[in-house]
Amino acid sequence: MKQSQQIAVRVAVFAGCLVPFLLLVWGAVTGSLGPDPAEAIMHSTGEWSLRLLVATLLISPLRHYLKWPVLLKLRRMLGLYVFFYAMIHLVSFAHFYVGWTGAILLEELIERPYITAGFVAWLIMVPLTVTSTRNMQRRLGRSWMRLHQLVYLAVLLACLHLLWQARSDITEAAVYAGIVTILLGWRVTRWWSRRSPSVVVSAGRA
Numbered sequence: 697m698k699q700s701q702q703i704a705v706r707v708a709v710f711a712g713c714l715v716p717f718l719l720l721v722w723g724a725v726t727g728s729l730g731p732d733p734a735e736a737i738m739h740s741t742g743e744w745s746l747r748l749l750v751a752t753l754l755i756s757p758l759r760h761y762l763k764w765p766v767l768l769k770l771r772r773m774l775g776l777y778v779f780f781y782a783m784i785h786l787v788s789f790a791h792f793y794v795g796w797t798g799a800i801l802l803e804e805l806i807e808r809p810y811i812t813a814g815f816v817a818w819l820i821m822v823p824l825t826v827t828s829t830r831n832m833q834r835r836l837g838r839s840w841m842r843l844h845q846l847v848y849l850a851v852l853l854a855c856l857h858l859l860w861q862a863r864s865d866i867t868e869a870a871v872y873a874g875i876v877t878i879l880l881g882w883r884v885t886r887w888w889s890r891r892s893p894s895v896v897v898s899a900g901r902a
Contacts, residue, residue, distance in 0.1 A: 702766040709770055713777040716744045717784070734792035738785060742814075745781035746854050746872060748774050753851060753879040760886075772828050775847075779825040782818050810860035817853035820846050848883075851876055 720740055723729040729736040752774045759767040789811075794800045804811050824844055826832070833840045855876055859869035 702769070705766055706769060706773065710773060713748065713774070716740060717781070734788065737788045738792070741781045741785040741788060742858075745778050745785055746851075746858065748778045748781065749847075749851050749854060750872065750875055750879070752778065752847065753876070757879065757882055775828055776825065779821050782821060786815075786818055810857050813853045813860065814857035817850045817857060820850040820853070824850070848880060 720729070720737055723736070724733065727733075752771055755767050755771040755774070758764070790796055790801065794804065805815060806812075824847060827836060827840060827843060836843065855869065855873045858872060859866060862869050
C-alpha cells in the first residue's frame with residue numbers, strides 16, 4: 697500500500713470514528729435524541745467504546761492475513777477513540793445518574809455488578825491510554841507489551857458490563873461475546889502454535 701493510500705485510510709478511519717460523537721452533539725443541539733437524551737448518550741457512547749475496543753482486537757488478525765503495515769498505526773488511533781467514548785460514557789453516568797456524588801457512586805458500585813465491571817474496565821484503559829505513545833513503548837520495553845495485554849481483561853469486563861445490564865434480551869451482548877471469544881481464541885491458537893515446537897524439542901531431549 698502506497699504512502700498516500702495509507703494516509704487516506706488513516707484519515708478515513710479517524711473521520712469515521714468521530715462521526716458518532718458529532719451525531720450526538722447534533723442530536724443534543726437539535727433536541728433529537730429522543731425522550732431520554734441522557735440514556736441515548738449513555739447507550740451510544742458505551743456501544744461505540746465496545747465496538748472500537750473489539751476493532752482494536754481485530755487489527756492483529758487482519759495484519760497477519762493482509763500484511764498491511766498501516767493497520768498497526770490504526771490500532772493506536774482506535775485505542776484512543778475507545779478511551780474517548782468510554783470517558784464520555786463515564787462522565788455522562790456521573791453527571792446524569794450520580795450527580796457527581798461520591799457516596800452514590802460507591803453505592804452503585806457495590807449494588808450493581810455491571811457498573812463495577814464497566815468501571816474496572818475503564819480503570820484498566822487509563823494506563824493503556826497514557827502509555828500508548830511510541831516514547832512510552834520505548835521506555836517500558838518488554839513491560840509495555842505485558843501491560844497492554846490487559847486489554848484482553850478490559851474487553852471481557854466490557855462484555856460482562858453489557859451482559860449484566862441486559863434485562864430480557866441478551867442477543868446483543870451474546871454477539872459481542874462471541875466475536876471477542878473468536879478473536880481471543882485466534883490469539884491463543886497462535887500462541888500455542890509458536891510454543892508447540894519448543895515443547896516438542898524439549899520432550900525429545902528429555
